[in-house]
Amino acid sequence: MVKLRLKRYGRKGQVTYRIVAMNNLSRRDGKAIEELGFYNPRTNESSLNVANIKRRIEQGAQPTNTVRYILAKANVL
Template structure:
C-alpha cells in the first residue's frame, strides 16, 4: 500500500478548509484517511495552518509520498519563527566580577 500525505477538503462552499492527512494513494480525495496530521485554512491571513512535523517525518520515514501543496506548507512551517522560550531567571545575587588591580 502506497501512502501519500495530501490535503483533504472540508468546509462549506466558498469557504474551503483542508485537513492534512496520511492516506492510501488509491483512496479518493475525501475518503478514509490513516491519520490526520494538521490543517490548512487558505482564507485566514495569520496562522492559517498547523502541522505536526514529527508525525509527518515519521510517515516520510516509512516511505510516504508528500504532495506539492503539503511540501510548500512544510517549507513555510520551517521558516516561520517558533515562539521564543520563556526567559529563565537566575538567583537574585549578582555574580562576582574580578576586579582589576591598579598599577602605580
C-alpha cells in the first residue's frame, strides 16, 4: 500500500521533513516513489504540490496522521 508520510532530513537539532509517497513497508528514510512537498516544524512552514497530492489520494494513497494534519491545515483535504 502507498502511504503519504514524512521523510526526515537535515542536521541534528535542525530537522526538516519532506512529504513523500512511499510503500508502507519501506524504511522512513528509504527510497520514495515521489516527493510532494516539505514541512519545517521549527518555523511551521510547509510547501505542498497540491495537484500531485490530490492525484495520489485519488489513486488510493493513505496519509499518515501527521501528514493528514498538515494537509488539513493547508486546506488540501
